[in-house]
Amino acid sequence: MSSTLKPDPNSGRTLVTICTYNERENIANLIPQVLAALPDADVLVVDDNSPDGTAQVVRDFAQRDPRVLLLLRMKKEGLGAATLAGLRWAVDHGYDFALNMDADFSHHPRHLAAVRACMAVADVGVGSRYVPGGAIVGWSPKRHFMSQGINIYSQVLLALRTQDCSGAFRCYRTSTLKQIDFDRFRSRGYAFQEEMLYRCVRVGGRIAETPIVFEDRIVGQSKINVKEMVRALRDLFLLGLDRIRDTPVRVAT
């Protein structure tokens, strides 16, 4: 079952987790804005040894400000694996809330307070593009179609009622994360977000959505490709089968 709610999200310790792969320019701009938006939070950048030197930029911030932390991983193992490492870090280090966002300004720091404020009423707060007030700026019709498609696909397969199942801009109550067996995760790639939501609901987690305006990245390159998309569709399908059969989910390979 989910935990007792803390009435005031501002009274808990928050870790903002940001996964990066070749985001040197973005992370240099983002870290100060995150700290300005949530001055009481710490920021953990989970970098998969980006060749562009993202980690060094983070180290420079960390030397000047104890709120900035770097989790450097040896190689690129996918966004899901990196996100999981950040969330685990939050749990292991005694934070109350783990707030995850992308580095590319698609998740704007101006929404951080609202996403965390969901903790007053829920165990998972979703920065949502698909509730009233939410929007997406700068996408092609094809990208809209793909996003809506994967959303409906996962809502049906995983019986999710959340409007935005695939966004990564989320705040988690760590006491809810503690109830989830991360080793059973099937997805290590882009289906991770849907699987995470599914697993939170399965342990009784309450979900709240708050509108965000999602803007397509201006700097740097997207890491999504056809291979990642196919992998995500496969992972969600297999997870849906697991749900229907109600069998234990196998450890991801």
Ligand SMILES: Nc1nc2c(ncn2[C@@H]2O[C@H](COP(=O)(O)OP(=O)(O)OP(=O)(O)O)[C@@H](O)[C@H]2O)c(=O)[nH]1
């Ligand atoms: N550590 C780590 N971070 C990653 C990896 N893949 C993507 N990221 C980061 O995860 C965030 C989201 O990746 P994007 O490439 O922007 O993917 P997206 O936002 O789903 O796609 P776009 O809308 O095209 O930008 C960014 O901050 C990336 O730098 C990875 O394998 N390891």
Ligand SMILES: [Mg+2]
């Ligand atoms: Mg992006």
